[in-house]
Amino acid sequence: MTGLPVVLLHGARTSSTMWRAQQEALARAGRVALAPDLPGHGSRRGERFTLDGARVVVDEAADRVGGRAVVVGLSLGGYLAIDHAARRPDQVAGLVAAGCSTSPGGPLTRGWRQAVRAIERLPDGGAWLNQALVRRMLPADGAADVAAGGFALDVMGDVIDEIGTLRPLRELAEVSCPVWIVNGRWDHFRRQERAYLRAATSAPRSRLVVVPGASHLVSLTRPAAFTRLLLDVVEECERSDRGPAT
Numbered sequence: 001m002t003g004l005p006v007v008l009l010h011g012a013r014t015s016s017t018m019w020r021a022q023q024e025a026l027a028r029a030g031r032v033a034l035a036p037d038l039p040g041h042g043s044r045r046g047e048r049f050t051l052d053g054a055r056v057v058v059d060e061a062a063d064r065v066g067g068r069a070v071v072v073g074l075s076l077g078g079y080l081a082i083d084h085a086a087r088r089p090d091q092v093a094g095l096v097a098a099g100c101s102t103s104p105g106g107p108l109t110r111g112w113r114q115a116v117r118a119i120e121r122l123p124d125g126g127a128w129l130n131q132a133l134v135r136r137m138l139p140a141d142g143a144a145d146v147a148a149g150g151f152a153l154d155v156m157g158d159v160i161d162e163i164g165t166l167r168p169l170r171e172l173a174e175v176s177c178p179v180w181i182v183n184g185r186w187d188h189f190r191r192q193e194r195a196y197l198r199a200a201t202s203a204p205r206s207r208l209v210v211v212p213g214a215s216h217l218v219s220l221t222r223p224a225a226f227t228r229l230l231l232d233v234v235e236e237c238e239r240s241d242r243g244p245a246t
Contacts, residue, residue: 004093004238005032005065006230009058009077011099011217012159015042015149018074021141021223022230029231034069036061038076040155049155051162058084062091070234072096074219075189079104079163085179086171094237095175095203096230097168098182099216101193104164142220172199178240179206180233184214184221204240 006026008019016035026033036057040049047053058080062069071092073081078100085092135143169192172179179200183190193208200206209229214222 003031004234004241005034005069006234007058007061007065007069007071008033008035009071009073009080010035010038010041011075011077012156013041013152014146015152017042017149018142018146018217018220020145020148022072022219022227025227025231026234031234032065034061034065037149038080040158041152042149045150045152049158049162051165054080054162055083055087059088059091062088067091068093070094070096070237072230072233073098073100075099075216076159076163079166079168082168082171082175083166085177086174089174089176092175092177093241094178094180094233096180096182096233097196098218098226099184099187099189100168101181101183101187101196102189102191103168104160104166137215138217138220142217142223146217146220169195169199172196172203173201175200176202177204178233178237179203180209180229181206182209182211182218182226182229184211184216184218186214187216187218189216 008022010016010018016037019035023033023035037043038049038057039047039053062071068091071081071084073079073096078097081095082097085095138146181193181196183193197206197208211218211222211225219226
């Protein structure tokens with residue numbers, strides 16, 4: 001396999017298996033793709049989620065695929081991808097930040113914290129509610145993929161507290177690679193997407209993509225559209241790396 005590799009960062013409570021459709025498509029296209037489990041998720045359930053621990057995972061994933069990659073993140077993974085692109089520009093050839101166009105710490109985040117506390121008090125810790133939402137909101141293949149790695153229902157308090165320390169608008173202003181802000185049409189985290197796009201002032205190119213018919217989990221609700229976009233992103237980043245034709 002040749003060309004730029006891809007690192008895929010999953011959302012909160014899910015795991016690396018949510019990226020199975022994209023990993024299969026990238027493999028068919030001859031691309032190396034790595035989707036690590038973040039602390040407290042998937043194969044690392046039982047660990048505490050910390051921002052420092054998540055940063056180590058992302059750094060190591062980029063090193064494992066050769067030291068430089070297109071970094072793609074959804075929701076929690078999107079915030080971490082922005083953070084990584086600002087911290088480690090040497091490791092990021094392109095950034096796709098999906099489902100994370102609301103700065104942590106605002107009213108929506110406070111509402112999530114209150115909801116998490118209420119759900120954690122349920123007798124099953126919210127397992128039944130989570131499964132019902134997965135069945136209702138995702139197509140069958142997406143539901144199977146996201147469930148394959150199990151659900152980390154006990155991490156959300158830590159995730160909200162840790163991610164609340166990030167400042168994605170400030171970090172985007174420091175990003176020096178091409179940037180794609182990607183959201184589903186019905187994503188409740190879209191409200192600052194234009195501000196995110198404007199913030200990426202140091203990026204050679206930045207663009208906003210809104211996927212029709214998709215919700216927050218855009219790669220799962222519209223996997224074909226998201227995968228086509230991802231393949232186009234990697235090709236464009238490779239052309240950018242090669243520079244203008246001579």
